[in-house]
Amino acid sequence: MIELNVNNETSKLVSVVLGTAHSNGSTPKIEDAYDPKSKEHILxxxxxxxxxxxxxxxxxxxxxxxxxxxxYRPELIENYxxxxxxxxxxxxxxxxxxxNILPDRELELEAIQYVIDTIDPSKVVRPPTEVHIEGGDVMLWGDxxxxxxxxxxxxxxxxTARTNVQGVAxxxxxFPNKIVKEFDLMKSKIEARDNALHLDCCFQPVGKDKGIIYKRGFREEADYLYLVDLFGKDNLFHIKRNEMYNMNSNVFSIDENVVVSEKNFSRLNNWLRKKGFIVEEIPYAEIAKQEGLLRCSTLPLIRE
Structure with missing residues (x-):
């Protein structure tokens, strides 16, 4: 049995489901693209x-x-x-x-059912159908x-709107013992540079008290200021519009001092190193063209 334990984004990672790009299928038709960035690259x-x-x-x-x-890797679905x-x-x-994801992505969940089967069934829940929540919009930070x-x-x-107000409710x-704080995100169907598909496209904590943030990803300045107050302005790395577009906030923490980042994020990676992080740089720019990056490709199951 897997004893799940995840309470933040940065503690030492013990186990994770990493997606797969094998048998990914052909380039989608423009009308089948889910996000503006994929559309841009198809065109x-x-x-x-x-x-x-x-x-x-x-x-x-x-x-x-x-x-x-x-x-863990998903079971392979052909051309998917x-x-x-x-x-x-x-x-x-x-x-x-x-x-509750987009209906035509339901098979993706079935492909990791073999992992879910090793979890105590009383610890596995599925929200009612009117509730939309995707993991990219959910970020844990202690309480x-x-x-x-x-x-x-x-x-x-x-x-591009993936988590609704019913999801927040x-x-x-x-989780009545948690402070559930929602952030109203900027969305665009046509311009990827103005579309925060998920929260991790414009914000993510790193380490014990730091974070990466894109101010214009939030529809309300008060939401941005909430994070500035919580983390402190000096502890936040502010990314620019093009850096948001390239997914600079979508890195992934293996430990409090270890961050996996895209090798082209030189401004961010230099800042992380200055702050004492070990930065594991890898190529991920092709996957980024689908408006997702390192955090999007992972589903952590246990952190110490």
Whole structure:
């Protein structure tokens, strides 16, 4: 049995589900793209190739194994995108929450059922159908659960709006001992540089008291200021619009002092090193073209 335990984003990682880029399928049709960044690359003829994405994910797995992390991979579905395991479920404390994802991604959840089967069934929950939550919008920080959402009345019109207000209410009810704080995110169907698909596209904690943040990812300045007050301005690395577009906030912590980052994030990686972090740089720029990066590809099960 797996004894789940995740209470923050940065404690020493023990086990994780890492997605897979094998048998990823052909380049999607423009009308089937879920996000503006994928659309941009489909139109430009620069959509990532499976061979390159497999190489990037292998590099990621190699780093995880180097730090003695137990790595699970999804069962393979032919011609299907299974890279972003963060969307399909997440762990809070010792509870596994199955996401209500876009209906045509349901198979992704089935592909990790063999892992879910090793968890105490009383610790696995699935919200009611009207509740939308994806793991990229859920971030743990001690007593806090930070949740990205979209409060616009046009929520239904946005395929980029992934966690609704019912999702926030569900987490508040499920985890009454946590401070569940929602953040209203900027969404765009047409411009990836103005679209925070999930909370981890514009914010993520690193280490014990630091974080990466993109101010313009938040629809309300008060939400941004909440994090500035909590972490302290000097502890936050402020990314620029193009850095947000390249997914600079979507790194992944293996430990409080170890961060896996994309090798081209030179400004961020230099800041992290200055702050005392070990930065494991890997290539991940091809996967980034699908508006997801390192955190999006992982589903942590146990952190010490």
């Amino acid at each position: 430009a003829g620069t959509y990532p190739l499976e061979v390159d994405m497999v190489e990037e994910m292998n590099a990621f797995e190699k780093v995880l194994v180097k730090y003695d992390v137990k790595v 995108n299974q890279i972003f395991t963060r969307d399909i479920g997440f762990v809070i404390g010792d509870v596994f929450v199955k996401s 806090h659960v930070f949740v990205g959402t979209y409060k616009g009345s046009d929520y239904k019109a946005y395929i 569900y987490l508040k009810k499920m």
